[in-house]
Amino acid sequence: MKISNYINKYLTAAFIKLKHQAIESFALTVKEIAQMLQSFGMELAETELPDDAYSIERILALRTEKYYQLKEDITTVTKEGNMLLCSLEEPDMDEPDKEEPQERSGDWETVNRLLAQLHEMEIAFDGFWEKHQLKMEQYLQLWKFEQHFQELSKAIEFLMEKQREVPDTGDNVSQVKQRVLDLENLNKMAQELTGKAQVVILHGHQLATNHHYALNLICQQCNELRHHSDILLEEIKRKHNQLQRTLDLLTSLQQALECCDEGAYLLANQQMDKCQSREGAQKALQDIENFLESSSLHLYADPQTLYSDFEPILTPELKARIQMVQMKLENVRSMFENRQACFKKLADKQARPVQLVAPRPENPPRSKSPLFSPKHGNLLLKLRHSEMFIRYRWGRWNENGYVINELIETERVYVEELFTILMGYRAEMDNPTMAFLLPPPLQNRKDVLFGNMPEIYDFHNKIFLHHLESCVEAPEKVGYCFLERREDFQMYEKYCQNKPRSEYLWRQCAESLFFQECQRKLEHKLALDSYLLKPVQRLTKYQLLLKELLKYSTSCEGVQELQEALVAMLDLLKSVNDSMHQISITGYDGDIGELGKVLMQGSFSVWTGHRKGPTKMKDLARFKPMQRHLFLYEKALVFCKKREDHGDSHDKSSSYSFKHFLKMSAVGITENVKGDHRKFEIWYSGREEVYVVQVCFAFVRIFLFLKPDHCDLVSSDDRASLSPHAAWPGMSHSLEICEGLDDWSSHNYFLTSISLFLMSQSPGKYKALADCKMSDSEDLLVKNGDVIQLLHEDGEGQWLVKNLNRRKEGWVPINSLQIILGDCRVRHARDAVNCRLFSSF
Numbered sequence: 001m002k003i004s005n006y007i008n009k010y011l012t013a014a015f016i017k018l019k020h021q022a023i024e025s026f027a028l029t030v031k032e033i034a035q036m037l038q039s040f041g042m043e044l045a046e047t048e049l050p051d052d053a054y055s056i057e058r059i060l061a062l063r064t065e066k067y068y069q070l071k072e073d074i075t076t077v078t079k080e081g082n083m084l085l086c087s088l089e090e091p092d093m094d095e096p097d098k099e100e101p102q103e104r105s106g107d108w109e110t111v112n113r114l115l116a117q118l119h120e121m122e123i124a125f126d127g128f129w130e131k132h133q134l135k136m137e138q139y140l141q142l143w144k145f146e147q148h149f150q151e152l153s154k155a156i157e158f159l160m161e162k163q164r165e166v167p168d169t170g171d172n173v174s175q176v177k178q179r180v181l182d183l184e185n186l187n188k189m190a191q192e193l194t195g196k197a198q199v200v201i202l203h204g205h206q207l208a209t210n211h212h213y214a215l216n217l218i219c220q221q222c223n224e225l226r227h228h229s230d231i232l233l234e235e236i237k238r239k240h241n242q243l244q245r246t247l248d249l250l251t252s253l254q255q256a257l258e259c260c261d262e263g264a265y266l267l268a269n270q271q272m273d274k275c276q277s278r279e280g281a282q283k284a285l286q287d288i289e290n291f292l293e294s295s296s297l298h299l300y301a302d303p304q305t306l307y308s309d310f311e312p313i314l315t316p317e318l319k320a321r322i323q324m325v326q327m328k329l330e331n332v333r334s335m336f337e338n339r340q341a342c343f344k345k346l347a348d349k350q351a352r353p354v355q356l357v358a359p360r361p362e363n364p365p366r367s368k369s370p371l372f373s374p375k376h377g378n379l380l381l382k383l384r385h386s387e388m389f390i391r392y393r394w395g396r397w398n399e400n401g402y403v404i405n406e407l408i409e410t411e412r413v414y415v416e417e418l419f420t421i422l423m424g425y426r427a428e429m430d431n432p433t434m435a436f437l438l439p440p441p442l443q444n445r446k447d448v449l450f451g452n453m454p455e456i457y458d459f460h461n462k463i464f465l466h467h468l469e470s471c472v473e474a475p476e477k478v479g480y481c482f483l484e485r486r487e488d489f490q491m492y493e494k495y496c497q498n499k500p501r502s503e504y505l506w507r508q509c510a511e512s513l514f515f516q517e518c519q520r521k522l523e524h525k526l527a528l529d530s531y532l533l534k535p536v537q538r539l540t541k542y543q544l545l546l547k548e549l550l551k552y553s554t555s556c557e558g559v560q561e562l563q564e565a566l567v568a569m570l571d572l573l574k575s576v577n578d579s580m581h582q583i584s585i586t587g588y589d590g591d592i593g594e595l596g597k598v599l600m601q602g603s604f605s606v607w608t609g610h611r612k613g614p615t616k617m618k619d620l621a622r623f624k625p626m627q628r629h630l631f632l633y634e635k636a637l638v639f640c641k642k643r644e645d646h647g648d649s650h651d652k653s654s655s656y657s658f659k660h661f662l663k664m665s666a667v668g669i670t671e672n673v674k675g676d677h678r679k680f681e682i683w684y685s686g687r688e689e690v691y692v693v694q695v696c697f698a699f700v701r702i703f704l705f706l707k708p709d710h711c712d713l714v715s716s717d718d719r720a721s722l723s724p725h726a727a728w729p730g731m732s733h734s735l736e737i738c739e740g741l742d743d744w745s746s747h748n749y750f751l752t753s754i755s756l757f758l759m760s761q762s763p764g765k766y767k768a769l770a771d772c773k774m775s776d777s778e779d780l781l782v783k784n785g786d787v788i789q790l791l792h793e794d795g796e797g798q799w800l801v802k803n804l805n806r807r808k809e810g811w812v813p814i815n816s817l818q819i820i821l822g823d824c825r826v827r828h829a830r831d832a833v834n835c836r837l838f839s840s841f
Contacts, residue, residue, distance in 0.1 A: 022084055023110055029077050030114050036070060037125050044132050049139060051624065053147070056140050063136070067129050074122050081115045141207055142214050148200045149221050152193065156228045157643060157657070159190055163235055168242040169315050171440075173254055176247045183240045190236055194229045201225055217608060224659070231587075245313045249306065252298075253325045259298040260332045266291055267339055281346035288340055299329060317444060403548045404475050408468050410545075414538050415465055418457040421531045424522045425515075426450050437514040441505065449505050449532075451498035452491055456535055459488050478549060479561030482542070483805070486568045492539050496576045497583055502532060539576070543569040564787065564804060581631070585640060587658040595661075596634030603629045603642055609690030625694070629656050637662045637682065639691075662689070765789050765804065768820045774810035781810040782820055790817075 044063065050056060088108040163186050170176035204222040208215050266287065275284045292299065303326045307314065314322075428434050429446045442449070467481040482489075506529050509515065515528055524531075546566040553559050578598035585592060605625035631638040640656035662684050670681035673692055682691045765787050772782040782788055782803055791800040797814040812820070 019087075019107065023107060026077075026081055026084055026111065027114055029080070030118050033070075033074060033077055033118065034121055036073070037121055040066065040070060041125075041128060053140065053143055056136070056143060060133075060136050060140065064133070070125070071122075074118065074125075078115065078118055078122075081111060081118065085111045085115065135213065138207075138212050138214075142212065142218070145200070145204060145207065145218065146221070148203075149225060152197050152200060152225060153228065155193055156197070156225075156232055159186060159193060160228075160232050160235070162186055163232070163239060166239065168239045169246050169313070169318065170243070170250070171317070173247065173250045176243055176250055180240065180243045180247060183236055183243065187233075187236050187240065190232050194233060197225050197229045242313050245310060246318070249310045249313070249318065250321075252301070252306070253321060256298045256301055256325050256329060259295045260328050263291060263295065263299065263332045263336065267335060270339075275343060275346065278347055281343045285340065285343040285347060288336060288343070292336065299333065301329065401475065403545060403552065404471060404478060407478070407545050407549075408465075408472070410541065411460065411465050411468055414534065415457065415461050417531060417534055418453060418460070420522060421528070421534075422450070422454060422457060425518050425528055426453070428514075428518055434514060434517070437512070437517055439509045439512045439514065441508045442512070442514070445505055448498070448501050451495045451502055453495065453535065455491050456495060459485075459491065463488070476556060476558030476561075479546075479558050479563070479565040482546070482565035482568060483561055486572070489539075489569075489572055490575075492535060492572070493576050493579050495535050497579055499532075499536070503529070506532070539569075540573065543573065567787070581656070584655045585631070585638075585658055586655055588638075595636045595638070598631055598633055600632045601630060603627065605694040606630075606639070607692040609692065628659065630693070631656075633664075635664055637664065637667060766821050770820050772812055772816050772820050774812070777810070781806075781808055781812065788820070
């Protein structure tokens with residue numbers, strides 16, 4: 001009996017030990033499962049996604065396989081736990097002794113708690129996986145959607161460019177018919193492409209309906225795709241209608257010309273000797289009346305009716321064509337009226353035969369080309385310069401005299417070169433003896449090829465050169481010459497804007513015999529395109545010469561005007577550069593000029609936020625940024641997409657498709673996005689729209705200067721550095737940037753303008769943002785764009801303002817001054833003036 005009790009106790013102890021080991025093993029397994037789930041979750045959250053659909057699908061498949069493997073492991077462990085729990089709930093009745101109830105209840109509670117934890121982990125894991133799987137699938141959907149969007153956008157832009165290449169007018173019927181056919185072919189392709197776009201848009205709407213996380217981006221791209229498709233179809237339709245109307249007009253004019261030719265042929269073939277009899281005159285008269293009756297529709301066409309019927313499509317060339325046809329019709333009608341009167345007399349009364357003699361053609365006088373000998377011109381120029389050059393060379397002036405001499409000499413050479421081009425090329429395009437050499441693309445296109453060069457020549461020849469020559473005896477007036485005529489120099493902006501069109505026309509006809517003959521007469525070694533670049537090169541040369549003058553005039557009279565003249569010419573260069581960029585913006589519905597002056601532009605990486613609150617860097621890393629070209633205006637920030645036009649290496653140029661704009665009045669900025677000092681955040685209307693931009697710091701500084709009251713994360717030191725007269729990084733290199741413009745290639749007109757914006761404001765001077773009258777007069781004291789200086793403030797809130805452009809002084813109330821300069825700059829100005837007054841004591 002004792003042995004039996006001993007055995008039972010031993011077996012009971014062994015059973016309890018095994019049971020505890022099983023519970024411990026189960027707990028360890030549950031812990032391992034938890035670690036595996038946590039590791040898998042971290043892998044899903046931290047692994048960056050690839051950029052191609054195949055790799056994304058493969059990663060999704062591998063992760064799905066791993067998910068189901070973990071689910072099997074969880075199921076297996078759950079079964080083991082349930083078996084262990086059942087063993088605790090149903091004890092073996094053959095056990096020698098029963099386990100203590102309290103100990104048995106504790107083991108059951110432990111296993112049951114582990115099973116509950118395992119079940120909770122499985123539920124949480126399933127929920128996490130469902131969200132991750134949905135996000136992965138949506139990411140894949142977004143990637144495919146954007147791929148289709150990009151492909152269709154490029155195809156639409158390509159077709160848009162193709163339709164742009166088709167002119168909306170023509171010179172003759174066959175040419176216009178061919179262009180109508182080309183547009184019809186483009187329309188077929190556009191219709192097919194629009195159908196594909198509708199499929200992509202429908203797909204985008206389905207994604208939006210399924211609550212895709214990139215809902216705003218998808219809707220924006222759907223709207224953009226629909227908008228561009230509509231524009232393409234509408235533009236093709238408009239141009240097709242224009243060409244069709246042009247075809248109708250040209251056909252009508254051609255029929256009128258054919259009618260004139262038939263009438264002239266009829267009159268020429270009437271045998272006048274047979275018409276001397278009564279019967280012959282009546283027969284000839286009847287032939288004329290029959291012709292006039294059958295041709296009255298064309299022969300008596302009213303030009304005013306043509307003008308009114310075809311007014312929307314009439315170009316200067318078509319108007320000239322109508323006038324030419326009308327003159328020919330009038331001549332033919334006059335011929336018929338004279339012939340009718342003659343035959344009526346012969347029909348009424350037998351007349352003596354008249355011997356008709358054909359008039360002898362006169363030899364037209366030979367047109368002489370309005371050309372002068374460049375050899376003689378150069379010789380006279382050298383003789384004219386020699387005396388002044390010797391005077392300067394032998395020291396009658398100081399160092400800046402040499403620079404003034406160079407300025408005047410090069411100005412004379414420049415004027416002579418312009419005159420040579422205008423006379424030797426432009427005037428020859430109207431020379432009848434050269435007409436047979438003129439290629440068709442150059443017909444009536446001299447204003448395109450030469451732009452407003454005649455206007456530039458007149459200004460320099462009649463005005464500016466004489467002003468500079470007057471500075472020979474008064475070098476201190478050089479700066480004033482530029483300031484006095486600063487408005488006239490704006491004509492260069494028009495010339496530079498036309499330069500791409502001019503170069504395109506030149507490339508079409510560069511090998512023509514016309515240009516070769518003109519170059520031979522002028523005895524030029526270089527072709528015309530080198531001389532067409534002269535105005536651009538001259539414009540950049542002025543600021544170099546002014547800079548050189550300043551170097552030798554630090555203590556001379558007129559140095560202030562020289563500084564202001566240099567600022568004016570740099571400002572003009574920037575204005576030309578900005579206008580060159582602006583004319584390349586396409587798709588903006590409105591007047592881009594109403595947004596104010598362009599302060600800066602550049603291409604940047606942009607991320608679009610889809611929720612309120614600060615943007616996290618890990619969110620940016622998952623998605624590729626958009627490449628956008630930003631134009632910072634005084635009143636708006638414009639987002640464009642930079643596009644390279646199709647064509648060979650000569651014809652490639654940049655254009656900017658308008659995408660979006662933000663009014664500066666509702667824009668705020670966060671200077672640094674947490675985690676990356678190269679990015680800053682733009683938010684709109686209380687963070688309804690958020691854009692993260694990777695950009696150079698100079699762009700941020702100008703932006704902060706415009707919006708000092710709508711910024712966060714900006715230190716006080718940084719704010720202080722945003723004063724209009726604060727030192728600007730890289731400003732000392734702005735002139736060197738301009739110096740490189742002498743080597744502009746034929747397709748590169750753009751000037752780096754990052755450091756030029758604040759260059760126009762010298763220390764203590766400010767550029768006005770609005771017009772202003774004197775406080776005690778209706779006279780205009782300040783005009784938008786003028787440079788002004790604040791002298792001092794009286795006790796009643798009035799400021800004494802000096803207009804450096806107009807050389808006027810007057811009192812301006814503080815509220816008007818805030819409009820002219822802005823609150824921020826008024827505060828800086830007041831501090832600067834107070835400091836200056838304090839230091840004077």
